[in-house]
Amino acid sequence: MVLCAVRQHLLRGSRGAWARFLQRQSRGCVYSSVHGFQLEEIREKLQAFPGGSIELLKQESGLAVLTINYPSRMNAFSGSMMVDLEERVSQLEGWTDGKGLIVQGASGTFCSGSDLNAVRALSDPQDGMKMCMFMQNTLTRLLRLPMISVALVEGRALGGGAELTTACDFRLMAPGSVIQFVHKHMGLVPGWGGAARLVRIVGSQNALKLLGGAVKVDPEVALQIGLAEEVLQGEGTGTPLQRAENWLSVYTKGPAPVIQAVKKVVLSGRELPLSEALRTEKDVFGTVWGGPANMQALASKSKHR
Numbered sequence: 001m002v003l004c005a006v007r008q009h010l011l012r013g014s015r016g017a018w019a020r021f022l023q024r025q026s027r028g029c030v031y032s033s034v035h036g037f038q039l040e041e042i043r044e045k046l047q048a049f050p051g052g053s054i055e056l057l058k059q060e061s062g063l064a065v066l067t068i069n070y071p072s073r074m075n076a077f078s079g080s081m082m083v084d085l086e087e088r089v090s091q092l093e094g095w096t097d098g099k100g101l102i103v104q105g106a107s108g109t110f111c112s113g114s115d116l117n118a119v120r121a122l123s124d125p126q127d128g129m130k131m132c133m134f135m136q137n138t139l140t141r142l143l144r145l146p147m148i149s150v151a152l153v154e155g156r157a158l159g160g161g162a163e164l165t166t167a168c169d170f171r172l173m174a175p176g177s178v179i180q181f182v183h184k185h186m187g188l189v190p191g192w193g194g195a196a197r198l199v200r201i202v203g204s205q206n207a208l209k210l211l212g213g214a215v216k217v218d219p220e221v222a223l224q225i226g227l228a229e230e231v232l233q234g235e236g237t238g239t240p241l242q243r244a245e246n247w248l249s250v251y252t253k254g255p256a257p258v259i260q261a262v263k264k265v266v267l268s269g270r271e272l273p274l275s276e277a278l279r280t281e282k283d284v285f286g287t288v289w290g291g292p293a294n295m296q297a298l299a300s301k302s303k304h305r
């Protein structure tokens with residue numbers, strides 16, 4: 001089992017509840033050496049397909065912006081960007097002040113999936129499986145970050161790009177944007193965990209329609225089926241990113257330990273059997289009970305009218 005320094009840190013001290021949750025969930029990853037997954041080997045293979053980057057901007061407010069940046073290929077994922085993403089997720093795992101995350105694409109479009117040049121070169125099934133395991137691990141860790149995450153979809157989210165949106169807690173769509181699981185047209189199914197997550201977000205009937213028909217999902221349909229939370233209307237009220245930040249700020253207002261605890265209890269409820277989820281909730285509760293925010297609220301005799 002490869003365990004990065006950040007997650008080793010999480011396994012210690014005051015973050016015991018979260019550490020136990022991650023332990024139960026294979027330390028946040030799905031695959032390890034037990035499954036034939038060799039992190040360094042696949043990293044090296046992916047690095048052979050360079051281009052683009054994944055930018056991370058952490059703000060003092062506790063909000064971070066992750067940008068998929070390869071505009072000349074409509075922000076397709078090169079191999080080196082897959083490695084970049086894994087590194088950025090590690091940085092976010094170690095961010096004690098983090099409360100919220102927005103994932104966006106550069107230059108007004110989200111992401112057109114994996115870079116078809118890399119896909120062609122990695123068309124051997126064994127390589128495909130390795131890439132798939134690598135991205136499943138990374139996107140699972142992204143979804144399990146102890147902060148509230150939003151995919152800001154402008155332009156197109158295609159293939160792996162559509163899968164990436166499902167690794168966030170919420171999806172906000174700009175007018176005219178599209179989420180499309182184009183895999184069927186490529187003779188594929190999702191491999192980055194997008195199908196499993198999509199079923200949990202929109203239900204199996206809707207997921208079957210979206211994957212089976214490679215349907216172009218516009219914001220209105222996305223709202224109807226619960227894929228998107230909101231369409232970011234409002235010309236003249238700032239950029240889509242500013243509007244997404246405003247939307248997210250409602251949920252990230254307050255001290256980081258409390259926001260992180262909220263995400264942790266929801267995540268354990270979503271992922272664990274009830275008895276285990278209840279035990280995790282108790283553990284997380286113990287980290288905020290009698291904590292600074294709790295004591296301050298009690299001292300100010302707050303009323304919730």
Ligand SMILES: CCCC(=O)SCCNC(=O)CCNC(=O)[C@H](O)C(C)(C)COP(=O)(O)OP(=O)(O)OC[C@H]1O[C@@H](n2cnc3c(N)ncnc32)[C@H](O)[C@@H]1OP(=O)(O)O
Binds near residue numbers: 113161
């Ligand atoms: C498990 C993962 C599964 C996957 O993700 S498989 C990949 C699924 N994605 C795709 O098949 C997207 C293919 N691309 C397209 O359909 C179109 O390029 C797209 C995104 C609708 C944009 O169309 P247009 O606006 O007409 O622009 P365009 O086609 O001229 O594209 C601009 C430049 O971007 C490139 N591009 C777009 N998507 C790419 C991709 N995924 N991999 C590699 N290159 C890609 C495209 O080749 C073009 O480059 P160039 O200007 O011809 O050098």
